[in-house]
Amino acid sequence: MTRLPRAQRREQILEAATEVVSRNGFAVTGLDDIAAAAGVTRMILYRHFESRDDLCRAVLDRAARRLAEAAGDDIGAASVRALVGWAAREPAAFRVLFRHAVHDPTFAPVAVDVRAAMVAEVHTRITEDTPPGPWTRWSAELAVSTCLEAVLAWLDVGAPDPRQAEERITTAVAAVVTA
DSSP: OOOOOHHHHHHHHHHHHHHHHHHHOTTTOOHHHHHHHHTOOHHHHHHHOSSHHHHHHHHHHHHHHHHHHHHTTOOSHHHHHHHHHHHHHOHHHHHIIIIIGGGOTTTHHHHHHHHHHHHHHHHHHHTTTSOOSHHHHHHHHHHHHHHHHHHHHHHHTTOOOHHHHHHHHHHHHHHHHHO
């Protein structure tokens, strides 16, 4: 095992953990699985993380941070393009955040917070053109759900033609917002 600088080793562990959790989910992923995927010992894991939950939270925090960096402040077609682009570059992180975390009681709050921030931003943008009300909130909720589920389905079928995926998802989301 090559000795890496601390930050580089931590990143290696986070990347391996993201891949393993993406395949298996949180419930069945253990530290031994992550250590094997990272090519390190459990002792090395504990030098970087206090516990399995600490490591998993770091995986989610990293995914949420990278999503925020990729998405920026754009809403609409640009945000769909950014989301699809990030999912194409980091499909495991996208799946961990939006497929696995939401179904795990320990980690769901992170995914719920990320999704709530997305809904709030979409709702703000919708109400710039439409008076706020129950249907604008519904539109924002459904637009985010449609977008996230569409990206997951796109990843699941092998992520064909990202540009066409962007166009199709943008069309679906626009239909929800203008319905």
